[in-house]
Amino acid sequence: MTKAIMIQGAGSNVGKSMLVAGIARACVRRGLSVAPFKPQNMSNNAAVTADGGEIGRAQALQAMACGLEPLVDMNPVLLKPESETGAQVIVQGQRFATLKARDYGRQKAALLPRVLESFNRLGAGRDLLIVEGAGSPAEVNLRAGDIANMGFAAAAQVPVILVGDIDRGGVIAQLVGTHAVLPPDDRALIRGFAINKFRGDPTLFAEGMEIIKERTDWAALGIVPWFADAWRLPAEDVMDIRASRGGDIRIAVPRLNRIANFDDLDPLAATPGVSVDLIADGQPLPGDADLIIVPGSKSTIADLAHFRAQGWDVDLAAHIRRGGHVLGICGGYQMLGKEIIDAEGIEGAPSRVDGLGVLDVCTVMKPQKRLALSRAVYLPTGADVSGYEIHIGDTAGPDTGRAWLSLDGRGEGAATANGQVLGCYLHGLFAEDAFRQAFFERLGKPVAHHDHAAGVLATLDQLADHLEQHLDIEMLLGLAGDI
Incomplete structure (x- = not known):
């Protein structure tokens, strides 16, 4: 039986993509057959897949963490912004339409069957699918027709882990606030939470973890310290590219x-x-x-x-x-x-x-x-x-x-x-x-030898080690649901 777990964020850029890659790598090293899945992504940094389509670059990195070639089913809906108000819509790897945001909002619910088709096809014969959300489920004004967060989780009945970004501040409000605004059925899908990007001594936030547990009744999976080598992994957002300086x-x-x-x-x-x-x-x-x-x-x-x-x-x-x-x-x-x-x-x-x-x-x-x-x-x-x-x-x-x-x-x-x-x-x-x-x-201008692919794989292994130390992977696997 294939199992699935979904990583959602209490806000954008909380580190979901990196966490999915690291968790996937840790699970593959335990002998599990794992694949990444993101129902809807928005990025102009796309990867071409082995089956002739395109998906978000983050899912290609996650596939690499799983030892797989990228496939269109890993990211069935990709939005590629072309202007401030419109984007090219890629469905199962191929151009579907170019739509204004409002027009896409009216149509996205109709794409859910194809999202679920990709999800089920990807899961066939595998032990685990790790699903990545997009943005935040707290944006309840976008819940109608949602296919990226709780709309997908509810349709596929996939349990959710909610991640907060403590580096931005206000992480208790991020998580408890999300619990407060979600409708009961969506709230029931969240089984646990984790804190990401912590700097300093994690024991100083022990009381904060207890407050979140008391107010949400969610399981606490851990506090993940800042992963300093994240910059060595391919960036999906240009704002995440770390400029390298000081070279000849x-x-x-x-x-x-x-x-x-x-x-x-x-x-x-x-x-x-x-x-x-x-x-x-x-x-x-x-x-x-x-x-x-x-x-x-x-x-x-x-x-x-x-x-x-x-x-x-x-x-x-x-x-x-x-x-x-x-x-x-x-x-x-x-x-x-x-x-x-x-x-x-x-x-x-x-x-x-x-x-x-x-x-x-x-x-x-x-x-x-x-x-x-x-x-x-x-x-x-x-x-x-x-x-x-x-x-x-x-x-x-x-x-x-x-x-x-x-x-x-x-x-x-x-x-x-x-x-x-x-x-x-x-x-x-x-x-x-x-x-x-x-x-x-x-x-x-001769340059030194550098095996880029080997460097990325080594960093994924370091990330998996980091998460094994600070995140309860066994609890996470126990919370995964059958699909």
Whole structure:
């Protein structure tokens, strides 16, 4: 019989994704067959799955913790924000629609059967599913039609553990307040609670734990101290990326409004001797950067306008004149070209806009999205590269005649004649140590060996050790319900 437990948060960013990854890793090490599940996620940092779809990056990390390849059933509904009020809706890995928030609110209940279908399919033949909520169940104004928190838990009859973030302060109010506002049926689904991100001596909060237990009648699973190495795990939210500074090689990355698939930065930030600086609005691109990476974007044309509004186009031109190097990935690649044509209005009203003009290419937006796990060869050295493609639009022009990758037997990418400016559609290429070393060697900036995947797995094991010490995993497993 498959069992399931759901980790919900008393607020956003309480550490649910990391806790699910660590708990999953601990359970796998006990010999259990485990898979992660998140009914609904909101993120522009997506992972391409082995079965040809896309899911949130956090669920891909959780799959890695379970020793599994990512599958679309692990995150059946993914919302990818395209504006302040609307998002592209991905259902079971494929584009479903682009909807305003209000319109999605009216439709999301109709997606529950597909969410449950994925949940049941994922659970078949496994010992345990660990489910991650989204946001907070205390947002009872969103309860009608909910598929992310209590709406899912009630439909699937999955017991819930509620997690509070003590680092923000007011954690007693977070948990007791959630108990107070939930309707009785939802409240009954919560079986236990835990405190996350504690700094200092946990015994000082013993009285706080008793107060929460008395007022909620929930089981106390533990106080989890701050996990200092969390930054070594791939970030799902750009705000969680920890800039690495002090290295001999300085990489500057403009933080676009709709930055997407920025996992390209994780291996670089973890490489010894490399500094990665995310440049915020209003700040210039640094004049001493060795490399500027223009990252992926969910809304390329809008982010191109934002790029210019910050004056980054002027900074980029000056960087190139000084002999600096530039790499555009996916949406960033499109921005570096001479023109972007969106005749079908895929990103908004039909438009035709000038690009930054530093690569002699032109991009034509098309509605079909390319999703693929890909293996390529870095042509200058023959180094193998693995990564993924997730984009709309076709890019062509004279500079594509200097492709620097070979992907599925075809040239991929573009380069200027002097090799200063490069672009490509392949994400994840810096995770390959051989490519990373070869790439920076050609820039005249050699980097140290760093096995990124091994480093992530080692950190997941450290996280599992941390949770085994501070969280009652046996109690949690005892609270899991049959599905």
